[in-house]
Amino acid sequence: MIYYILSDIHGNYDALSATIEEIDMDEPGHIICLGDIVGYGPDPNDCCMLVQKRCEIVVMGNHDYAALGKMDTSYFNVFAREAIAWTQDILTPKSRAFLSTLPFVVVREPATFVHSSPMEPEKWDYIFSYGTARLNFQRFNTQFCFVGHSHQPIVIVQEGSKIEVTLEPVVFGRNGARYITNVGSVGQPRDGDTRASYVKFNTDSLKMEYRRVQYNIARTQEKMRKAKIHQYLIERLTVGQ
Numbered sequence: 001m002i003y004y005i006l007s008d009i010h011g012n013y014d015a016l017s018a019t020i021e022e023i024d025m026d027e028p029g030h031i032i033c034l035g036d037i038v039g040y041g042p043d044p045n046d047c048c049m050l051v052q053k054r055c056e057i058v059v060m061g062n063h064d065y066a067a068l069g070k071m072d073t074s075y076f077n078v079f080a081r082e083a084i085a086w087t088q089d090i091l092t093p094k095s096r097a098f099l100s101t102l103p104f105v106v107v108r109e110p111a112t113f114v115h116s117s118p119m120e121p122e123k124w125d126y127i128f129s130y131g132t133a134r135l136n137f138q139r140f141n142t143q144f145c146f147v148g149h150s151h152q153p154i155v156i157v158q159e160g161s162k163i164e165v166t167l168e169p170v171v172f173g174r175n176g177a178r179y180i181t182n183v184g185s186v187g188q189p190r191d192g193d194t195r196a197s198y199v200k201f202n203t204d205s206l207k208m209e210y211r212r213v214q215y216n217i218a219r220t221q222e223k224m225r226k227a228k229i230h231q232y233l234i235e236r237l238t239v240g241q
């Protein structure tokens, strides 16, 4: 079975539609979304509709949760907070209804799907250290766990007591090893590559492959300007940070 796993779309419809167009030209498979469908970008409703239509598994992201008014955004930086307030204003009842149905975690062998961390999905922690990674490996039972949240494509591998990190674009799952794979971000990449990021995962060969998709950044930025979204958020799409 093929899974196409994407995350952190952040209201960027141009990036999402370009990604799905590319997936549609590839082998048949199931599309999975790891959350943060909205927040930052200019098209939250279009993104909700397309995700609802095309993704078979969708989990809740912190920006989705915040847009629903279900969490305190005071720990968000000022740009994220402003963007959430803007998103709350334009979200349709239909988008809101869709986002409210999203679970925090979905398990579909051989993988667990969650936005932030399998340890405490509703706390939105980042897996930024070996110590946190070690704790997280104890908190899911499948061989693979796919996450988003940091917008950094990276694979954390646990084999016996050893934990390693790899930035390789292709990783084959090995027997006896377990993986936490961050699929990167479709709508706001932060690893210096401006293209949308997603992962193709083959559950038979256990091959995980990072893919990058070019999309019309200028068009997205124009929409953001019209929507009066903060200049910082507009510019960061051009640098991928």
Ligand code: ZN
Pocket: 008, 010, 036, 063, 149, 150, 151
């Ligand atoms: Zn995000």
